[in-house]
Amino acid sequence: MQRIGIIGVGEIGRAIVAGLCEGDDQSTEVFLSPRGARIASELSERYEGVQVCADNQEVVDRSELVIIAVRRQDRHDALASLRVDDDKIVVNVMAGVGNDDLRQTLATDAPLVRAIPLPAVRERRSVTVVYPSQPAVNSLFEHLGGVLPVADEAAFNVFSALTGTLTAHYWYLATLTSWAAGQGIAFQDADRYVRSLFQGLGRSLNDETRSLRQLAADHETPNGSNERIRTTWFDQANSEALQKALDDLLADLQ
Numbered sequence: 062m063q064r065i066g067i068i069g070v071g072e073i074g075r076a077i078v079a080g081l082c083e084g085d086d087q088s089t090e091v092f093l094s095p096r097g098a099r100i101a102s103e104l105s106e107r108y109e110g111v112q113v114c115a116d117n118q119e120v121v122d123r124s125e126l127v128i129i130a131v132r133r134q135d136r137h138d139a140l141a142s143l144r145v146d147d148d149k150i151v152v153n154v155m156a157g158v159g160n161d162d163l164r165q166t167l168a169t170d171a172p173l174v175r176a177i178p179l180p181a182v183r184e185r186r187s188v189t190v191v192y193p194s195q196p197a198v199n200s201l202f203e204h205l206g207g208v209l210p211v212a213d214e215a216a217f218n219v220f221s222a223l224t225g226t227l228t229a230h231y232w233y234l235a236t237l238t239s240w241a242a243g244q245g246i247a248f249q250d251a252d253r254y255v256r257s258l259f260q261g262l263g264r265s266l267n268d269e270t271r272s273l274r275q276l277a278a279d280h281e282t283p284n285g286s287n288e289r290i291r292t293t294w295f296d297q298a299n300s301e302a303l304q305k306a307l308d309d310l311l312a313d314l315q
């Protein structure tokens with residue numbers, strides 16, 4: 062895919078552009094919507110193949126594949142008056158916006174593909190869930206770290222719910238750091254140590270020969286401290302509360 066448009070150049074739009082263009086031989090051309098002017102002009106200055114368009118229609122007209130990355134509540138403003146010919150491919154990354162909804166807004170027969178890119182596409186290190194499977198979109202996200210096509214929008218929503226757990230993970234780490242600081246440890250030392258502990262843990266996830274439960278078991282001494290915290294804190298009630306929160310989120314996404 063040589064000509065890619067992005068409507069909505071915010072956090073995720075910027076990450077996609079960086080993933081596409083960093084170290085690229087510049088064979089990809091990227092066309093950006095003008096809104097979010099600061100980021101758009103920064104990207105066009107940094108990467109040779111990136112241009113900022115006069116308006117959203119120009120982004121569509123100049124691209125073979127158009128990524129819609131505005132906030133859900135901005136979609137009508139950004140898209141309602143656009144003409145999208147049937148030979149374009151549209152990638153919908155807006156959380157909680159189904160393809161039926163987007164098709165109504167765009168009034169087009171062009172193929173629409175939902176995708177969940179994450180900020181690590183910037184380093185081409187993130188697997189992107191897509192629905193439906195579409196060769197050009199699959200190859201785009203394969204280039205950005207991997208693609209996982211799923212069978213239907215119900216499955217897509219389950220993966221979307223999983224992405225809602227990321228910041229809770231950071232808060233878990235922040236809570237550990239605050240607890241240690243409350244015990245009189247210098248905050249910087251606690252912060253540095255917690256980051257280091259969990260970076261190591263993150264790296265062990267690369268070992269796909271071991272299941273997640275096996276990795277947990279391998280980090281645990283029988284009757285040791287890890288087993289104690291897991292069974293006294295991450296107990297049945299805690300696990301059920303997490304699953305209930307995910308069920309509720311999934312119901313809203315559907």
Ligand SMILES: NC(=O)C1=CN([C@@H]2O[C@H](COP(=O)(O)OP(=O)(O)OC[C@H]3O[C@@H](n4cnc5c(N)ncnc54)[C@H](OP(=O)(O)O)[C@@H]3O)[C@@H](O)[C@H]2O)C=CC1
Nearest residue numbers: 069070071072073094096097130131132133135139155156
């Ligand atoms: N951030 C993430 O990690 C992920 C985000 N998403 C989805 O991507 C979408 C964008 O998220 P995110 O990048 O975080 O949001 P941001 O708020 O960072 O970016 C949205 C961008 O859209 C621009 N915009 C608003 N209205 C229009 C318009 N009419 N025409 C063109 N551009 C417009 C905004 O400009 P301005 O600032 O001027 O309002 C802003 O630059 C959301 O729907 C979100 O659900 C999906 C996966 C991951």
